[in-house]
Amino acid sequence: MAKFNMSQEKVKMPEQDPNVRNKNFEEVAQGYTLEMAQEEAMRCVQCKNKPCMDGCPVSVKIPEFIHLITEGDIEAAYQKISETNNLPAICGRVCPQENQCEGVCTRGKKGEPVAIGRLERFVADYHNNLKYKKPVEVYANKEKVAVVGAGPSGLTAAADLAKLGYKVTLFDAFHTAGGVLMYGIPEFRLPKNLVNTELKNVIGLGVKLRTNVIVGRTLSLDDLKEKGYEAIYISTGAGLPSFLGIPGENYNGVYSANEFLTRMNLMKAYKFPEYDTPVHVGKKVCVVGGGNVAMDAARSAKRLGADVTVVYRRSFEEMPARAEESHHAIEEGINFMNLHNPVEIMGENGWVKAVKVEKMVLGEPDASGRRRPLPTGEYEEVPFESVIISIGQSPNPLIKHTNPDIETESWGGIIIDDTTMTTKDGVFAGGDAVSGAATVILAMGAGKKAAANIDKYIRNKND
Numbered sequence: 154m155a156k157f158n159m160s161q162e163k164v165k166m167p168e169q170d171p172n173v174r175n176k177n178f179e180e181v182a183q184g185y186t187l188e189m190a191q192e193e194a195m196r197c198v199q200c201k202n203k204p205c206m207d208g209c210p211v212s213v214k215i216p217e218f219i220h221l222i223t224e225g226d227i228e229a230a231y232q233k234i235s236e237t238n239n240l241p242a243i244c245g246r247v248c249p250q251e252n253q254c255e256g257v258c259t260r261g262k263k264g265e266p267v268a269i270g271r272l273e274r275f276v277a278d279y280h281n282n283l284k285y286k287k288p289v290e291v292y293a294n295k296e297k298v299a300v301v302g303a304g305p306s307g308l309t310a311a312a313d314l315a316k317l318g319y320k321v322t323l324f325d326a327f328h329t330a331g332g333v334l335m336y337g338i339p340e341f342r343l344p345k346n347l348v349n350t351e352l353k354n355v356i357g358l359g360v361k362l363r364t365n366v367i368v369g370r371t372l373s374l375d376d377l378k379e380k381g382y383e384a385i386y387i388s389t390g391a392g393l394p395s396f397l398g399i400p401g402e403n404y405n406g407v408y409s410a411n412e413f414l415t416r417m418n419l420m421k422a423y424k425f426p427e428y429d430t431p432v433h434v435g436k437k438v439c440v441v442g443g444g445n446v447a448m449d450a451a452r453s454a455k456r457l458g459a460d461v462t463v464v465y466r467r468s469f470e471e472m473p474a475r476a477e478e479s480h481h482a483i484e485e486g487i488n489f490m491n492l493h494n495p496v497e498i499m500g501e502n503g504w505v506k507a508v509k510v511e512k513m514v515l516g517e518p519d520a521s522g523r524r525r526p527l528p529t530g531e532y533e534e535v536p537f538e539s540v541i542i543s544i545g546q547s548p549n550p551l552i553k554h555t556n557p558d559i560e561t562e563s564w565g566g567i568i569i570d571d572t573t574m575t576t577k578d579g580v581f582a583g584g585d586a587v588s589g590a591a592t593v594i595l596a597m598g599a600g601k602k603a604a605a606n607i608d609k610y611i612r613n614k615n616d
């Protein structure tokens with residue numbers, strides 16, 4: 154075998170045909186074989202300065218794990234990744250690598266970067282499919298720490314604290330852990346059996362999981378302190394959906410993307426009546442918004458057999474969705490009505506009948522750097538039977554309302570200091586609850602940072 158593979162293109166990953174996959178919920182991307190993974194791994198030139206590692210919020214030892222793939226020692230590659238990342242099968246699938254590790258890969262200067270995400274996914278799947286796994290050692294002989302919110306941020310903090318020997322309890326409001334990984338990201342991008350496997354890996358480190366506990370209702374932060382938790386990490390995400398504030402949003406058939414995706418993913422509505430929760434979309438669905446969440450909602454509705462149109466007020470160029478997501482949506486037959494803004498949802502007998510949209514044009518760039526959409530006064534009524542609103546989420550105000558001593562930004566983000574502590578002593582926070590809606594890997598990076606700070610805080614306190 155040549156020392157390096159100097160091909161300028163990534164080894165392609167097989168995908169389900171768009172006209173087949175838009176009718177099922179199985180995973181779109183099918184993963185590499187060992188041969189494909191090794192061919193791709195040979196594209197890594199093992200640069201000394203390792204820019205990819207700096208681009209990774211959890212500092213995965215990327216060149217080292219890729220080198221182990223070329224040597225055929227896939228389990229060692231897994232162990233290398235899991236030194237810093239407890240959710241590699243998830244990250245390999247959903248991280249926006251183009252803005253992180255792959256965005257700064259040396260090979261990307263001339264051609265495509267090394268397919269780091271695909272390789273991470275390959276290694277994690279290999280490990281997760283092993284029949285025998287070496288048992289992990291559980292220490293849990295130090296102080297008690299509570300983690301509130303079991304999304305990627307909470308899971309990462311919990312895993313790191315457990316590895317440091319703390320007795321960690323992870324609380325979540327839902328009946329299952331995983332956060333957006335479980336209730337938001339669709340099965341066809343992130344299979345839930347795989348999320349469950351990585352959840353079990355975290356629990357296997359000695360973390361206790363308590364579901365159906367809403368902190369702020371079932372238990373307060375002060376209750377947790379009284380129960381002997383020396384520190385608390387809040388990672389409750391940004392699950393409060395925004396609405397358009399236009400007439401007609403209360404008609405039957407109008408969903409927030411959050412509700413629609415929770416019904417589809419967590420409650421398996423696409424398998425109704427085998428599962429209890431139904432979801433009505435009708436024949437024509439309007440999805441409002443142009444981000445990743447909108448693409449997930451549109452692609453999910455398409456799989457229920459509907460004709461789906463994304464209505465977005467700017468042009469394709471300004472669309473915040475990852476290029477891969479909008480590309481997949483187009484391939485699967487989603488329609489796009491760009492430069493249109495809904496101004497009214499129209500109904501009949503209590504149900505959605507149509508959406509009145511205003512045509513927009515682009516003006517000068519706004520604070521986000523994207524060209525501002527301007528109204529034209531030209532309207533159109535488009536028939537739809539359901540509307541899924543996907544224009545953003547913010548942190549749920551429950552923690553703030555039940556703890557006035559925790560300061561928040563005007564938009565709801567929890568304020569933290571350099572040590573990731575909130576304005577309440579011993580209470581730390583991170584992930585989407587602090588940053589607003591962001592990404593899995595940034596939430597994980599915040600969880601890692603908080604775990605290290607909680608360790609310092611407890612050691613200083615008890616010295």
Ligand SMILES: Cc1cc2nc3c(=O)[nH]c(=O)nc-3n(C[C@H](O)[C@H](O)[C@H](O)COP(=O)(O)OP(=O)(O)OC[C@H]3O[C@@H](n4cnc5c(N)ncnc54)[C@H](O)[C@@H]3O)c2cc1C
Nearest residue numbers: 302304305306326332333337368390584585591592593596
């Ligand atoms: C549909 C969708 C698709 C996305 N796709 C991608 C993607 O492809 N790639 C990517 O990188 N990012 C994606 N994101 C963003 C990403 O999922 C989030 O940035 C990430 O999940 C944030 O992690 P977190 O742990 O901070 O919060 P979350 O994942 O939101 O988890 C928060 C957890 O806290 C629990 N909780 C909330 N309040 C309480 C309370 N009071 N008491 C107890 N528990 C509570 C919730 O039940 C939840 O389990 C997507 C987001 C959505 C909505």
